[in-house]
Amino acid sequence: MTSPLSSPPSSPLPGSVLDLAPVVPVVVIEDAADAVPLARALVAGGLPAIEVTLRTPVALEAIRAIAADVPDAVVGAGTVITPEQVKESVAAGARFLVSPGWTNVLLEAMRGAGVPFLPGVSTASEVVGLLERGVREMKFFPAEAAGGTAYLKSLAGPLPQARFCPTGGIGAGNATDYLALPNVGCVGGTWMLPADAVAARDWGRVEALAREAAGLRQRR
Secondary structure, eight states, rough: OTTTTTOOSSSSSSSSSSSSSSSSEEESSSSGGGGHHHHHHHHHHHHHHEETTTTTTTTTHHHHHHOOOOTTHHHHHHSSSSHHHHHHHHHOOSSSOOOOOOOHHHHHHHHSSSSSSSSSOHHHHHHHHHHTTTOOEEEETTTTTTTHHHHHHHTTTTTTTTEEESSSOTTTHHHHHHHTTBBBBBBOTTHHHHHHHTTTTTTHHHHHHHHHTTTTTOOO
16 A cells, blocks of 8 residues: 655645644644745654644645655645535645535535545534544534543543544643543644744644654544
8 A cells, every 4th residue: 555655745645644743743834935935844853743733824825835746745624614615625636635524515525625624623512423423533622712631531432433533722831641542642732833833834844743753642
């Protein structure tokens, strides 16, 4: 089976987004010129799955640049909240989609996009709703505000078939607590992208922090 790190940007992922690395960097790009060097630093540090959030006007341009120029990156689009954004993101080269929540309309758009997707949940009812629709991999957001590790641990008993990528309030200090849970595949975070390092274009520091994050291991 082809490694996701050697696949061309347009190829499907051979496995789950949740299994590519213990941490998915959640990236907000203000300057499109930063996209490629930032992505190269993250990949060099061992974090190939990169979620570029659609929070800035240059986000789609950034996804296109990473998809074209950083072949070892698995770039995805985050903060996807409309069917139009689903289409635009995939057209730009996104290989996975992440939403902060879901509706039936958004879910069907993501399901039809042909790439993996992580719809957001924060309640047991939302998890059950997705399981009813055949979706087993989800984003848990906002993780800390929605109950953190205690809440996810409580979901593992009655809903063991659901797997999560918790995001929101997760940093180097608590990431391993989440990764220790049996229903957590990876976590999303921004701590390897400190604002001052990005502003200074200190990609060496970003790479070093990414390497530390990639070294996190799930405790079973």
